[in-house]
Amino acid sequence: MKHVVIIGxxxxxxxxxxxxxxxxxxxxxxxxxxxxxxxPLLYQVATAGLSPADIAAPLxxxxxxxKNVTVRLDEVTSIDKSQRQVIMRDGxxxxxxxxxxxxxxxxxxxxxxxxxxxxxLKTLDDALGMRATMLRAFEAAEREPDVDVAKSWLRFAVVGxxxxxxxxxxxxxxxxxxxxxxEFRNIDPTRAEVLLIEAGPRVLAGMDPGLSASALKQLRKLxxxxxxxxxxxxxxxxxxxxxxxxxxxxxxxxxxxxxxxPLGKVLCENxxxxxxxxVERDLSLPGHPEIFVIGxxxxxxxxxxxxxxxxxxxxxxxxxAAAMIRRRLAxxxxxxxxxxxxxxxxxxxxxxxxxxxxxxxxxxxVAWWLWLAAHVxxxxxxxxxxVVLVNWASSYxxxxxxxxxxxx
Amino acid sequence: MKHVVIIGxxxxxxxxxxxxxxxxxxxxxxxxxxxxxxxPLLYQVATAGLSPADIAAPLxxxxxxxKNVTVRLDEVTSIDKSQRQVIMRDGxxxxxxxxxxxxxxxxxxxxxxxxxxxxxLKTLDDALGMRATMLRAFEAAEREPDVDVAKSWLRFAVVGxxxxxxxxxxxxxxxxxxxxxxEFRNIDPTRAEVLLIEAGPRVLAGMDPGLSASALKQLRKLxxxxxxxxxxxxxxxxxxxxxxxxxxxxxxxxxxxxxxxPLGKVLCENxxxxxxxxVERDLSLPGHPEIFVIGxxxxxxxxxxxxxxxxxxxxxxxxxAAAMIRRRLAxxxxxxxxxxxxxxxxxxxxxxxxxxxxxxxxxxxVAWWLWLAAHVxxxxxxxxxxVVLVNWASSYxxxxxxxxxxxx
Numbered sequence: 001m002k003h004v005v006i007i008g009x010x011x012x013x014x015x016x017x018x019x020x021x022x023x024x025x026x027x028x029x030x031x032x033x034x035x036x037x038x039x040p041l042l043y044q045v046a047t048a049g050l051s052p053a054d055i056a057a058p059l060x061x062x063x064x065x066x067k068n069v070t071v072r073l074d075e076v077t078s079i080d081k082s083q084r085q086v087i088m089r090d091g092x093x094x095x096x097x098x099x100x101x102x103x104x105x106x107x108x109x110x111x112x113x114x115x116x117x118x119x120x121l122k123t124l125d126d127a128l129g130m131r132a133t134m135l136r137a138f139e140a141a142e143r144e145p146d147v148d149v150a151k152s153w154l155r156f157a158v159v160g161x162x163x164x165x166x167x168x169x170x171x172x173x174x175x176x177x178x179x180x181x182x183e184f185r186n187i188d189p190t191r192a193e194v195l196l197i198e199a200g201p202r203v204l205a206g207m208d209p210g211l212s213a214s215a216l217k218q219l220r221k222l223x224x225x226x227x228x229x230x231x232x233x234x235x236x237x238x239x240x241x242x243x244x245x246x247x248x249x250x251x252x253x254x255x256x257x258x259x260x261x262p263l264g265k266v267l268c269e270n271x272x273x274x275x276x277x278x279v280e281r282d283l284s285l286p287g288h289p290e291i292f293v294i295g296x297x298x299x300x301x302x303x304x305x306x307x308x309x310x311x312x313x314x315x316x317x318x319x320x321a322a323a324m325i326r327r328r329l330a331x332x333x334x335x336x337x338x339x340x341x342x343x344x345x346x347x348x349x350x351x352x353x354x355x356x357x358x359x360x361x362x363x364x365x366v367a368w369w370l371w372l373a374a375h376v377x378x379x380x381x382x383x384x385x386x387v388v389l390v391n392w393a394s395s396y397x398x399x400x401x402x403x404x405x406x407x408x
Numbered sequence: 409m410k411h412v413v414i415i416g417x418x419x420x421x422x423x424x425x426x427x428x429x430x431x432x433x434x435x436x437x438x439x440x441x442x443x444x445x446x447x448p449l450l451y452q453v454a455t456a457g458l459s460p461a462d463i464a465a466p467l468x469x470x471x472x473x474x475k476n477v478t479v480r481l482d483e484v485t486s487i488d489k490s491q492r493q494v495i496m497r498d499g500x501x502x503x504x505x506x507x508x509x510x511x512x513x514x515x516x517x518x519x520x521x522x523x524x525x526x527x528x529l530k531t532l533d534d535a536l537g538m539r540a541t542m543l544r545a546f547e548a549a550e551r552e553p554d555v556d557v558a559k560s561w562l563r564f565a566v567v568g569x570x571x572x573x574x575x576x577x578x579x580x581x582x583x584x585x586x587x588x589x590x591e592f593r594n595i596d597p598t599r600a601e602v603l604l605i606e607a608g609p610r611v612l613a614g615m616d617p618g619l620s621a622s623a624l625k626q627l628r629k630l631x632x633x634x635x636x637x638x639x640x641x642x643x644x645x646x647x648x649x650x651x652x653x654x655x656x657x658x659x660x661x662x663x664x665x666x667x668x669x670p671l672g673k674v675l676c677e678n679x680x681x682x683x684x685x686x687v688e689r690d691l692s693l694p695g696h697p698e699i700f701v702i703g704x705x706x707x708x709x710x711x712x713x714x715x716x717x718x719x720x721x722x723x724x725x726x727x728x729a730a731a732m733i734r735r736r737l738a739x740x741x742x743x744x745x746x747x748x749x750x751x752x753x754x755x756x757x758x759x760x761x762x763x764x765x766x767x768x769x770x771x772x773x774v775a776w777w778l779w780l781a782a783h784v785x786x787x788x789x790x791x792x793x794x795v796v797l798v799n800w801a802s803s804y805x806x807x808x809x810x811x812x813x814x815x816x
Contacts, residue, residue, distance in 0.1 A: 034813070035814070051459035052459065053459045053810050053811040058812045069593075070594070072550070072551055073550075135442060136481070142481075143481070145499075180468075182473075183466075183468040390798060402461045402795075403459075404443075405441075405461055
């Protein structure tokens, strides 16, 4: 029986695995964590609204009934294309077909030393780290006798005004203005300053300019200070420097750049600037019809096809790679991947969002309710959906965020 | 206005703080974490049934309406009794009255090198560490080619058959036999071996012998191998040694001993074997009527009074210390602390528990339902109660445990 190895249990890898459920194949899904992560809600973990278990489910559990799959917790370190082997920390796997869906991490555009002071958001560990620094900043301000230092603890900067940056900044503003109000004795959390810093001329540059303008208005209404055309010049432990000013600031979050997994470089030499692998129209690696590269790790830009780095695109690519393997087993030829764009959302805060659904543009309350419904429906597993709803309903009415936990 | 400093936001410290809500005092509550922890359910976090936020609530949030309290996130390193000062990592506080409720950690009875291989359960970090080692053990067994090594990954040992040890062993057996069944391809999790190792002659030695016998029977029915009269001789990364046998075993959890906080030694020289401070009948430190020591850090044994290290005792002591401060402010004399024992529970697993409620002895299903009701009622905060109920109801019907998350 042919052996398919799938690297990565995100949207691309998991959807590919499921799409091969009825194929007469042996499948091994390798991930370095034990869970599938619902990444669109990761910012809620970073901002203490949800717990890790609310947006993650064990891959083994999701796939327990799919008997042709073995799930393996391990980290892929290399791929030997000539021997058709995947090399992991704790062993190797021989494959007949390989699907690489290893995703992406943050990029600092040559400023890797900023990483320490301005963490990005890709994993549950990243989110828990952000949550701890945010909560500790308010605690440090509360016990700080020096007023200027306290003020620098109460300034939060989010770099990059894409969907993640907008979500983080909007939620931070809400936490400072509502959640923590009245809980401190020496500081007034409502006077915290949340900066959203963007190098380009508008927020949500990937969306329609009208929606960008609406998002900007909604952000300002929530109390976020938006700085446009402001490329970051420097970041250290105590300040952030923009063109013409250095602001004392102790908490900086990075939402400005994405770099594909280092496995991209293992697969081919001509990765693009973001480390993505240029693939054939059927998503296979040029010269290797047995290897498919999907999700954030792949690019079709050289074919003039633009596929955004979002969950629906990864799922569609996972389905397509699986279909190509089934076709090949049946002796049929490959077909090109076509991205179907059903629209996009960006949430900003309580009752604040924008949406572009196949040309229908929505903003504010309506967009927000649609965003909420879509995300609850897509969360994997009944339990998660119900608990997330309970958490959200309770947050909505009380402005509380239940996961405000800092350990030592 | 007099200043009361309270060290520790556990049951003792939090109840003392609340009992001083209407007193004309300034109160500072210092804790090294930002939350109150519902410790009786900590084993549920260690065994992936609940998330940290389900059993913890920010102290600031709990006390937001009590205007005479300042909550401070800091770690107390020393106490200067002559200057009446508490010394912390980030500052000092002068007090007129001091309540020390710093709790306890685990003790290895002179075998501190076991700590690395056999972690204990006191904090959320401990619980998350245990959860990760448990989940990783099954993953390691799944990918291990050597059958004997795989077997050692599937042997779990819990040392100490007090309430925590019994809860951990019972839940581990349930996870292996039900939760993980059918999710692995190379191993059969139901063949995992859970050992409960006790140096003394019976489990739950603090309870009635009839209940101990019932608990033993219920543990065996759940599939736990109980070893009585088996003091541990040695623990290393790959094995545990009991009298007469060395068992290959990769996961050992410690529930055998408790040592009071090192602040005990700072307060007095004659702490007992467990590091607890012998206090006066009114819970004050001998020679220092302005200092009270409560909870797991205090002992009244030298007065012939036995107070168990449980949450209700800590709450009662917190209330008493607060009452003593109020009496002193009003010019009244101190009164002795009296422990009211309303009974005790020990849960073992699904539908398995024992209870001794003021002499009425219950076992099995009835004890379990009472345990469940009592713990849900006592959980702080409406949201937690509801989410915990949803989680439990869903676990109950599906045997699933939602917090099965391992990060890298």
